[in-house]
Amino acid sequence: MQGSQDMEGSDSAFVFEGNWKDFARIALPNLLLTIVTLGIYRFWATARERRYLWSRTRFVDEHLEWAGTGMELFLGFVMVILLFGLPYFGLSFVAQALIARGYEAIGAGLGAIALISIFYLGGVARFRALRYRLSRTRWRSIRGGSDSGGFLFGLSYMWKTMVGWLPLGLLVPWSMTSLWNERWSKMSFGPFAFEADAEAGGVFARFLLFYLAPFVMFVGMLIMGGMGMLAGYGIGGENGRAIGGIVGVIGIVLFFYLGLGLIAVAFYAKFYREVVGATRWRSLHFSFEASTMDWVKLLIGDALLVVFTLGLGFVFLSYRHWKFFMTHLEAGGEILLDELTQSQTRTAKHGEGLLDAFDMGAI
Amino acid sequence: MAKACSTLSTWARSEPMDDAFEVPAEWYDGTNALRHSGVLRWDGRGGLSLQASSSRVDLNAADLRFGETRTDRTLYRRESVPDFRLILPNDLPPGLASQLPGKSEYGAWVDKLGLGKAAAIFSAVSVAAVALFMTAPDWLGPRIPASWERNIGEAMVGDFGGRICHTPEGDAALAKLLGKVDPAREKVRAGIANMDMVNAIALPGGQVLLFDGLVQQAESPEELAGVLAHEVGHVRERHVMTALLRQFGLSVLLAGADSGLTNGAVGLASMGYSRDAEREADDYARARMAQSDISPLGAASFFERMAKEHGGEDNSPALLGWIASHPSSNERAKAYRDAAAGRTAYPPAITDDEFEALKTMCADDPDVEEFEFF
Numbered sequence: 001m002q003g004s005q006d007m008e009g010s011d012s013a014f015v016f017e018g019n020w021k022d023f024a025r026i027a028l029p030n031l032l033l034t035i036v037t038l039g040i041y042r043f044w045a046t047a048r049e050r051r052y053l054w055s056r057t058r059f060v061d062e063h064l065e066w067a068g069t070g071m072e073l074f075l076g077f078v079m080v081i082l083l084f085g086l087p088y089f090g091l092s093f094v095a096q097a098l099i100a101r102g103y104e105a106i107g108a109g110l111g112a113i114a115l116i117s118i119f120y121l122g123g124v125a126r127f128r129a130l131r132y133r134l135s136r137t138r139w140r141s142i143r144g145g146s147d148s149g150g151f152l153f154g155l156s157y158m159w160k161t162m163v164g165w166l167p168l169g170l171l172v173p174w175s176m177t178s179l180w181n182e183r184w185s186k187m188s189f190g191p192f193a194f195e196a197d198a199e200a201g202g203v204f205a206r207f208l209l210f211y212l213a214p215f216v217m218f219v220g221m222l223i224m225g226g227m228g229m230l231a232g233y234g235i236g237g238e239n240g241r242a243i244g245g246i247v248g249v250i251g252i253v254l255f256f257y258l259g260l261g262l263i264a265v266a267f268y269a270k271f272y273r274e275v276v277g278a279t280r281w282r283s284l285h286f287s288f289e290a291s292t293m294d295w296v297k298l299l300i301g302d303a304l305l306v307v308f309t310l311g312l313g314f315v316f317l318s319y320r321h322w323k324f325f326m327t328h329l330e331a332g333g334e335i336l337l338d339e340l341t342q343s344q345t346r347t348a349k350h351g352e353g354l355l356d357a358f359d360m361g362a363i
Numbered sequence: 364m365a366k367a368c369s370t371l372s373t374w375a376r377s378e379p380m381d382d383a384f385e386v387p388a389e390w391y392d393g394t395n396a397l398r399h400s401g402v403l404r405w406d407g408r409g410g411l412s413l414q415a416s417s418s419r420v421d422l423n424a425a426d427l428r429f430g431e432t433r434t435d436r437t438l439y440r441r442e443s444v445p446d447f448r449l450i451l452p453n454d455l456p457p458g459l460a461s462q463l464p465g466k467s468e469y470g471a472w473v474d475k476l477g478l479g480k481a482a483a484i485f486s487a488v489s490v491a492a493v494a495l496f497m498t499a500p501d502w503l504g505p506r507i508p509a510s511w512e513r514n515i516g517e518a519m520v521g522d523f524g525g526r527i528c529h530t531p532e533g534d535a536a537l538a539k540l541l542g543k544v545d546p547a548r549e550k551v552r553a554g555i556a557n558m559d560m561v562n563a564i565a566l567p568g569g570q571v572l573l574f575d576g577l578v579q580q581a582e583s584p585e586e587l588a589g590v591l592a593h594e595v596g597h598v599r600e601r602h603v604m605t606a607l608l609r610q611f612g613l614s615v616l617l618a619g620a621d622s623g624l625t626n627g628a629v630g631l632a633s634m635g636y637s638r639d640a641e642r643e644a645d646d647y648a649r650a651r652m653a654q655s656d657i658s659p660l661g662a663a664s665f666f667e668r669m670a671k672e673h674g675g676e677d678n679s680p681a682l683l684g685w686i687a688s689h690p691s692s693n694e695r696a697k698a699y700r701d702a703a704a705g706r707t708a709y710p711p712a713i714t715d716d717e718f719e720a721l722k723t724m725c726a727d728d729p730d731v732e733e734f735e736f737f
Contacts, residue, residue, distance in 0.1 A: 017434065029478055033469065036485040038492065044470045051431050055438075062398070063433055065448070070470055093518075100520040102732055140398060141391030141448040190396070340396035342446055 013331040016323050018056030020316060026052045027315040043077065044070030053322045059139055060335075067143070068136035076132075084121060088114055116158075123157025124150045127183055134187055135347045140337070144189035145345030156182055173207045173271075174200040180275045189281060190340045198278035206270040209263045217259055221252045265299065266292045276329070284333040290324065298324050386455060388413055390420065393446025403451065405459055413449070424462040432466065439463065496612060504605030509569070512604050516568020526732045527554035528575065533724030536717035540584065543655035543712060544592035544648070551598045553591060555724055557731045563590050565597035567607055575725045584711065584718040585661020589648060589699065593662075596647030602640040645695060649702045658709035659702040666696035 030045035047070040054066035091114045098107035127150030134144030157179060164175030177198040184196040225248040233244065269292040276288035290298075302320060305313035388403035390413055401415030409424040422441065427449065430438035441447040455463070467474050473481040533555070541553045551569040560576040571594040573587065581587050597603055636644070652659055670692035713721075725731060 029469070032482055033473065033478075033485065036482050036489055038489045041470075041485075048469070055431050055433050065431065065438065067430075097519055100523060102523070102525055138448070140396035141393045141446055142396050143446075335396075337396040337398075342394055 013060055014326045014329045015058045016056060016326040017058060018053065018319070018323070020319060022056075023049075023052060023316065023319045027319070031312075031315050040074070041070075043073035046070065046073055049318055053319065054137065057322075057326050059331075062140050065138040066136055067138050068132070084117075088118070119161075120154045120158055123161075124154035126150075126157065127153040127186070130183060130187060134189065135343075135345065139189075140340070141342075142190045142340055143343050143347075144187060145343045145347060146187050147345050148186045150186075153179075153183060153186065169210075171200075173203045176200075176271065177203065177275060177278075181278075184279055188343060188345060190343055192282045192340075194279060194281050196275065196279040198275040202274040202278075203267065203271050206267045209266060213260060213263055217256060220255045220259065225249075225252055227251065262296070265295045269295045282333070282335070284331050284335065287330045287332075288328050289330060290328040294324075294328065384456075384458070386452060386459065389450040391446075391448040392418075392420070393444055393448065403449075403459075405462065407458065409462055411462075427464055429464045429467050437466075500605045500608035500612065504603075504608050505601040507604045513568035515607070516566050516570055520566060520570075523554075523556065523572075525730065526557050527572070528557050528725035528728045528731050530720065530724050530727045532717070532720035533727070536713055536720045537724075539717065540588055540591060540713055540721075541595075543657060544588055544651045545595045545599075546651065546654065547599070551595055553595075555721065557725045557728075557733065563594050565594040565603050567603050569598045571595060571598060578721055578724075581722075582664070583661045584713045584721075585658045585709075586665040587661075587718075587721065588652060588657050588712045589659065589662025589665060592648035592651050593644045595651070596644030597636065597640065599647060600640070600643050602636050602644065605640070606636050645698060649699065653702065655712075656710060657712045658707075659699040660707070660709075661712075663696045663699035663703070666692040666699065670696060 026048050030041070030048060033041040034045050047066070047068055050066040050068065054064040057064045091110055095107045095110035095114065098104075098110065127146075127148070131146040131148075131150065134146070137144060160175040160179055164172040177200045180198055181196040184194045187194045227248065229244045229248055269290060272288050272290065276286050279286050298320065302317055305316060305320070307313075384407075385402045385404050388401060390399050391397070392399070399413070399415045399418055401413060401418075403411060403413055405411045405424070411422050411424055411427075413420040413422070426442050428440045428442055430440045430448070432438075432453070433450075435453050436450050437453055439449040439451065441449070451463075469478065469481075476484065537553055537555065541550055545551055551571050553571045553573070555578055556572045556574050558574045558576065559579075560574045561580055563571070563573045563577055565571050571591065573590060573594075577590065578587065581590075648662070649659055652662075
C-alpha cells in the first residue's frame with residue numbers, strides 16, 4: 001500500500017489505453033438503439049461511451065471510472081423540458097399573442113426576457129455540466145464535485161460575457177479566462193478544491209489575430225481573385241474570364257472560411273494551453289500540450305473520417321476527442337493518498353440536462 | 364465500515380480453504396484513496412470476505428452491484444456503501460461467478476431482451492408512435508371542440524390589436540357578402556386586415572381575414588365572394604385545427620419544444636392546408652355560391668389571373684400562404700368555370716357601391732393600426 005504518488009520524472013500521468021475496435025462495439029449498437037428509439041436511447045448511449053472511455057484511461061496507477069447512468073441523464077433532460085422548456089414556450093406564446101394584439105413593446109419585452117433567461121441558463125448549464133462530470137468521475141473510488149449550484153456563476157457568465165464584447169470584443173479573452181478561473185475554483189476533487197489563475201494576457205496576442213484577419217483576408221482575397229482572373233485569361237476569351245471569375249470566387253470563399261477557422265483554432269489551442277496550465281489541484285499542476293497543428297490535424301482527421309464513411313464515422317468523434325484530450329493532458333506533482341478522502345459535496349440525482357438541451361461541450 | 368480489520372482468529376480456526384475458494388482482489392473502501400490488495404474468500408452461500416494484511420471487510424454477495432468491465436477486470440459496487448469499489452479478475456471460478464451479479468451492458472430493458480429483439484420491439488413501437496404523431500392532426504383536429512378552438516384562437520391573436528378595418532358601410536357590405544356564403548346561424552367572424560398582401564387566412568376560432576392587398580386587386584365582388592367562401596369552408600370543415608396541430612407538430616420536430624417564432628401570427632400567416640383540405644374548401648365555396656346564386660366566374664377569373672402572375676401549373680414554393688399551398692390555379696379556375704356550366708348571367712353578389720365600400724374600407728378607417736411584424 002503506497003502512501004503517496006510522485007509523478008515527477010515518470011511517463012505521462014494520463015494514459016489512454018482504449019482502441020477504436022473496442023469502441024466500435026460500443027458505438028455502433030448505440031447508434032442502432034438510438035435510431036430505433038427515436039433518439040431516446042442516446043442518454044444511455046452516452047453513459048456507455050463514457051464508461052468505456054473513462055475505464056480505458058489510466059491516471060498514474062489506477063483507471064478512471066464513470067459512475068453516471070443513462071437514466072439520470074434522461075431525467076436531467078426531462079427536467080429541463082419541464083422546468084425551462086415549457087415556461088419558455090409559454091412566454092414566447094404570450095409574447096406573440098401580445099404582438100398580435102398590438103402590444104408590440106410588451107411583447108418584445110417578454111421575448112427579450114425569454115432570451116435573457118436562456119443566456120443566463122446557458123451559463124448555469126456550463127457550470128453544472130462540469131460539476132456533474134466531476135461528481136461522476138471516480139479515481140480510486142474518490143469523486144469530485146462542487147458545493148455551488150452554479151446560479152451565481154450564471155450571473156457572472158452574463159455580465160462578463162457582455163462586458164467582454166462591449167469594447168469591440170477586446171475583453172473577450174479576459175471574460176473567457178476569468179470565467180474559467182471562476183468555474184474551476186468552485187470545483188473540487190476529494191476534499192480539495194481546484195485553483196485556477198489563468199491570465200488574459202497570455203492569450204491576448206492570439207486573440208488579436210481576429211482583428212488582423214480582415215486585412216490579411218482582404219489581401220488574400222485580392223490575390224486569389226486576381227489569380228482566378230489571370231487563370232481565366234490564360235484559358236482565354238469571354239468564357240475563360242467567366243471561369244476564372246468563378247474560380248476566383250471559390251478561392252475567396254475557401255480562403256475566408258479556412259482563414260477564419262485557422263485563426264479560431266490557433267486561438268483556442270493557445271487558450272487551452274493557458275487555462276489548463278494555470279489550473280492546479282492541491283500540489284498537482286496540469287498542462288495541456290496540444291499545438292495549433294495538433295488541433296488542425298484532429299479537425300481535418302474528423303472531417304475526413306466523417307466524409308469517407310459517409311457520415312457513419314461521426315460516432316467515433318467522441319472517442320477521437322477524448323483520446324486527443326487525454327494524450328495532451330499532463331499532470332505533475334504529488335498526491336498524498338491518505339489525505340485524499342471522499343468528497344463531501346452534494347451530488348445531484350440528475351444529469352447535465354441543461355447542457356444537453358443546449359448542446360454544448362463540458363470543458 | 365472499512366475499519367473492519369479485526370478478528371482474523373476466527374478464520375484461523377476453520378478448515379484450510381481450498382485455493383479455488385480464494386481469488387486475488389483489490390478494493391477501495393470509499394473513505395479515502397488507499398488501495399487494499401488482498402484476496403476475496405467466499406463460503407459458497409453468498410458470504411464474502413475481503414482480506415488484506417491491514418484490513419478485512421465482510422460483505423454479502425447480494426449487496427454487490429455490477430459496475431463496469433475493464434480490460435481484464437471487473438468492477439463491482441456495494442448497494443449499502445455507494446463509494447465502495449471492488450475490483451476482481453475477469454476469469455473467476457464458476458462457483459464465485461454464479462454468486463456475483465451479472466454484467467449489465469446496454470441498460471436493463473435491452474439486457475433482458477437481447478440487442479436484436481430489443482431493437483425490433485423498439486422499431487415497431489417507434490414506427491407506431493411516428494404514425495400516430497403524423498396522422499394525429501387529421502383525426503384529432505376535427506374532434507377538438509369548437510369552443511376550445513375559439514379559446515385557442517382568442518389566446519393566439521385576440522382581435523389583432525385594432526388592425527382590422529372598419530367603416531359602417533364596409534362592415535355592412537362584408538356582412539351581406541358573408542351572409543351569402545355562410546348560411547349558418549352563428550356566422551364566422553370576417554374582417555379585412557390592414558395588410559398589403561394578396562392573401563386571406565382562416566384563423567383558429569372561426570375567424571376569417573381577407574388582406575387589404577387582396578381586396579384592392581379584386582376586379583369584382585364575386586372574386587371576393589369566392590375567396591371568402593373558400594376560407595369559410597376551411598372553418599366549417601374544421602381544417603384550421605388540423606393545420607394548427609400539424610404546424611405545432613412540425614415545429615416540435617424541427618426545433619424541439621421551442622416554437623416561439625413559428626407559433627405566433629407569423630406562423631399563422633404561413634400555415635398551410637393539405638390539398639385535400641383545399642379541394643374540400645373549394646367544394647364548400649361552390650356549393651354555397653350556387654345556393655346564393657353567386658357567379659363562380661369571378662373566382663375563376665381570379666385564379667386565371669393568379670396563374671398568369673405566378674407561372675401557371677406549378678405552385679411556386681417560395682410563396683407562402685394562401686396562393687402557394689393551394690392546388691394549381693389553372694386547375695381551380697377550370698373547376699369554378701365548370702361550376703357555371705356555360706351560364707354567364709348572374710345577379711350581382713353585392714352592389715357596386717357596397718363593393719366600393721369594401722375597397723375603401725381600410726383607407727377610410729381613421730383608427731386602424733398598421734400591420735407590421737416587429
